[in-house]
Amino acid sequence: MTDQDRFAVVGILNEEPAPPPRRRPSRAPVLSALLLALIVLGCCFGGLMTAKDPAYMDLANTNLPPGGEFPFGTDTMGRDIFSMIWSGGRVSLFIGFASTLVSTLIAVAFGSLSGMAPGWLDALLMRLTEILLSVPNLLIVVFLQSLLGTPSPAGIALVIGVTSWTSMAKVIRTEVRQLRNSDYVVAARCMGGGFFHILRLHLAPNFVSSIMFMVVMNIRGAIVAESTLSFMGIGLPLDTISWGSMLSLSEKALMTQSWWVLLIPGLFLVATLLCMTNLGNALRKRVNQRHSNL
């Protein structure tokens, strides 16, 4: 007698095909997603749209208003703002994504380590993040900047990433603390599953939805931070074009009443940030909805 005839298969209903459910009008932020995609694509392939070198200073054409040869005008040094927007956007977005990558990696490692650690180590790690959290961010940034020497986009991304992981780590740690007592994590540990196995299979899939919002907001925050730093003159140098360093020129530009030098990069920056906020909020709503469905 084989196992099959000894144990009849019971308690399984056949699956029947069902008509697809009617789709509810989705509340996905289509407009924001489209606009953001357009800006990102423009930054990636902006070089193809214009033959002009964004760094070339055409001293014969300084401070030209938008129109004609220069769709967005030129700045006080005669650079073409249209091509600067795209190549500067590339730098700004790179900083946003790269620093978020850095901060998310640190947050996941730190948060899940602290969540899985025994009580005393967890307390120690959390006090550490609280200390980091209570030191003004700007101070750490300036300090790290001075260590790194001349600022470059990658350096700035690293500095911003290293200073913005704490709140995400706290959220992850709280989630992990809850998850680690669930029986399936205990079971995986009994079977000999290591830290990374448990993190990848059991922890990360369960906390990823709750940090999605923070990740999007982190990209946003990093872009803002870069602009702020550059605007204050402790970020990227003027000859590295980013939206932030373009804005830092605006002070000079306002004296010559060339509003476009301020307005156009500002518009792109604000549009990008708004789209990201929208997307982040939509993500958060979806997560909350799923939780209430359970």
Next chain:
Amino acid sequence: MPDALVEFQHLSHAFRPGRHIVIKALRDVSFSIQKGEIFGLVGESGCGKSTLARCLMNIYQPSSGRILYKGVDLCDGKARRQHRRMLQRERQLIFQDSASSLNPRMRVERIVTEPLVIQRIAPPRGSLRAEAEHQLRSVGLDASCLNKTPVELSGSQRQRVSIARALILEPELIVADEPIASLDVSIQAQIVTLFKHLQLAHGFTFLFIAHDLSMVRYLCDRTGVMRGGRLVELAPTRELFSNPLHPYTQALLSAIPFPDPLRERARPAFSAPPPEPAREGALVEVTPDHFVLQSPSCT
């Protein structure tokens, strides 16, 4: 003791949920489980059965006492690390609550084969999927479950998935913490038959924790009765059921329902004897292999 697979020696465990609170979940429990036997553990809710199982699986570190598995002291971190792989492969736990012992975000196929993946064992039947399908069949599920998540299964199907996961490494010791409490009667019988079959075919050893005395009577070779963190009686199952000596065991056995409403109605209500005095007692061998807890004053 000829061939003990597991030996509990004066095992005690206390929880300290607060600064001034101590819950003594296990008090000085000593017994052994022979190789290849099905050992039943019964007792009222909260008497420490799950705690004992979790100490055996090294989920809790007992406050005192020793647990020997094949002579390896499980409470000694160094010895445990030395035999880590052996222990991870040979002991498997089936949890009491099947809903929380399966990751809701994983598909059944991956759940069942997780031990193989963790232990980096090549699936004997070619692919992980084939292996999962085989294990599911042996617990009475078919391949249509492979792609489902635990949420899409019924309670009994979930429990069978977690049994399949425990069986996939072909362990030596299976600790089953009320594996059938959430199943309907026909499935209970199937699972119990499955356990018996597995034990005959592979010589697995079971620690079978249960509420249902009739299942214990059918399945187990020896049975221990626990109360308030202590083992109060231990005997071969047949002997225990025919000749219970401890008052608590007698009360427990008298509470097994008869399948006859007239007899059932005429019966006095279940009343547990007063709890053991806090004094330490000792298991005394009354007849060969039949141990009863007796407090020193009674003897």
